[in-house]
Amino acid sequence: MTLKFHIIRDYRNxxxxxxxxxxxxxxxxxxxxxxxxxxxxxxxxxxxxxDLSADWDGELVVYQSCEDRGLLxxxxxxxxxxxxxxxGAVLIPDFWAFRCxxxxxxQELVRDLYLPDSRIKSRVFGCFEDLEKEISSVVYPCVLxxxxxAKSTGVSLCKNERDLRKKARRISxxxxxVEWLKDRVKRVVRPEYVPVSQHKRKFLxxxxxxxxxxxxxxxxxxxxxxxxxxFVRPNDFRASGSGRRxxxxxxxxxxxxxxxxxxxxxxxxxxxxxIVMYDGKPDLIEFQFMTFGTSTVNQSNRHFVETADGIxxxxxxxxxxxxxxxxxxxxxxxxxxxxxxxxxxxQ
Numbered sequence: 455m456t457l458k459f460h461i462i463r464d465y466r467n468x469x470x471x472x473x474x475x476x477x478x479x480x481x482x483x484x485x486x487x488x489x490x491x492x493x494x495x496x497x498x499x500x501x502x503x504x505d506l507s508a509d510w511d512g513e514l515v516v517y518q519s520c521e522d523r524g525l526l527x528x529x530x531x532x533x534x535x536x537x538x539x540x541x542g543a544v545l546i547p548d549f550w551a552f553r554c555x556x557x558x559x560x561q562e563l564v565r566d567l568y569l570p571d572s573r574i575k576s577r578v579f580g581c582f583e584d585l586e587k588e589i590s591s592v593v594y595p596c597v598l599x600x601x602x603x604a605k606s607t608g609v610s611l612c613k614n615e616r617d618l619r620k621k622a623r624r625i626s627x628x629x630x631x632v633e634w635l636k637d638r639v640k641r642v643v644r645p646e647y648v649p650v651s652q653h654k655r656k657f658l659x660x661x662x663x664x665x666x667x668x669x670x671x672x673x674x675x676x677x678x679x680x681x682x683x684x685f686v687r688p689n690d691f692r693a694s695g696s697g698r699r700x701x702x703x704x705x706x707x708x709x710x711x712x713x714x715x716x717x718x719x720x721x722x723x724x725x726x727x728x729i730v731m732y733d734g735k736p737d738l739i740e741f742q743f744m745t746f747g748t749s750t751v752n753q754s755n756r757h758f759v760e761t762a763d764g765i766x767x768x769x770x771x772x773x774x775x776x777x778x779x780x781x782x783x784x785x786x787x788x789x790x791x792x793x794x795x796x797x798x799x800x801q
Contacts, residue, residue: 456493456494456495457493457494457495457514457783457787458495458496458497458513458514459489459495459496459497459515459546459782460497460499460514460515460516460543461482461496461497461498461516461517462498462500462515462516462518462534462535463479463482463498463499463500463501464501464518464520464527464531465501465527466479467479467500468480468518469482469498469518470518470748470778480775480778481775484773484775485775485778485779488775488776489779489782489783492779492780492783493783494779494782494783496516501530501531501534504534504537504538506537506541510538510543511541511542511543512542512543512544513542513543513544514543514546515535515538515544515545515546516546517531517546517744518531518745519555519744519745520745521556525556528555528556532552532553535549535552536549546782546785546786547721547722547723547743548721548722550564551720551722551743551744552743554741554742555743555745556603558599558600558601558602558603558740559578559601559656559657559658561741562576562578562658562660563578565738568719569719569738572737572738573661573732573735574663574738574739575660576659576660576661577659578657578658579622579656579657579659580654580656581651581654581656582622582623582626582651582653583651583653585618585622585657585659589618589619592618592659593661594613594614594615594618595613595662595664596611596618596661596662597659597660597661597662598612598618598621598625598657598658598659598660599657599658599659599660600625600626600655600656600657601656601658602655608625608657609692612659618659622653622657622659623653626653626654626655626656626657627652628651628653628655630652633650633652634652637649637650662691663732666686666691666730666732667685667686668684668685668698668730669683669729669730669739670682670684670705670709670728670729670730670731671684671726671747671750672705672709672713672727672729672750673724673725673726673750673751674714674716674724674725674727675723675724675751675777675778675780675781676723676724676781676782676784676785677759677780677784678757678758678759678772678777678780679713679714679757679758679759680750680751680756680758681701681705681710681713681750681754682699682700682701682749682753683700683701683705684698685699686698701753701754701755701756702755705758707764709729709731709736710765711765712729712736713727713729713736716738720741720743721789722743723781723782723784723785724778724781725743725746726741726742726743726746726747726750727740727741728740728741748774751772751777752774754771755770755771756770756771757770757771757772
């Protein structure tokens, strides 16, 4: 049976982003051609014209997120894809993977579910007052992160409790002057009144791994992995956003094994993984499953595949659209996710 994918693009006619050229979309005509070569077809939709009155039961829907300021269009996109799932569509990847995009809070909760053996532990807080109740149990130094943001924005190192309080109050601030004034009045009238928090931007604290010189950005797309090593700035602990990177240095095989295992464990067609080597073992810092940066793929002249004899390095570049098309078909055929067939259990 020929596979059919429904691909949803946004109001800019973008499906995923591409760094070739900068700030452009994956070429949908090229993606369609590669899908056809792999034995599949596709139909392109816009979020605005999805017909929910149609029969979506079992239909394969490949969609994207959005990175606009405030994530306002992402919020709208979420409504549409959730409605499609309610109509029986098979979302690729699953809806929870969409929630992980630009949301480090759910990422850390997912880590607890999928990676209980990770040496990186996190605690997620919905407001500063939540942290106040638990602050005596925090181990220092720790990494503080806002739930939103990319390229190390909203990330800082806290060396003690005073430092953590100051920085956590700043990144969680959600001050509403009208609400604050009303609360002031209520506290005068009702001394027992508990005020509404003015610091409700969610955030997390994470284990700090000392002595890291950088990390690896590994993009696993189906059966292929692309790797970029990134180095920290002088006197900094963050590798992301430093601009110091290489696509040519050797990549530890144990790290690539770990990356391929993570794609299977998360049960997604593709993923972007920030992995560190610590005490000779890999561990996952952050991850995304959609609308991630593609420079690791577009700029790389090599990729890696799994073989019976271990990881094999192939000295050739791969077109992003071909990599995505191959991954979509590979994922569906591997999992049995197609019209009329139940989805296989996780391996």
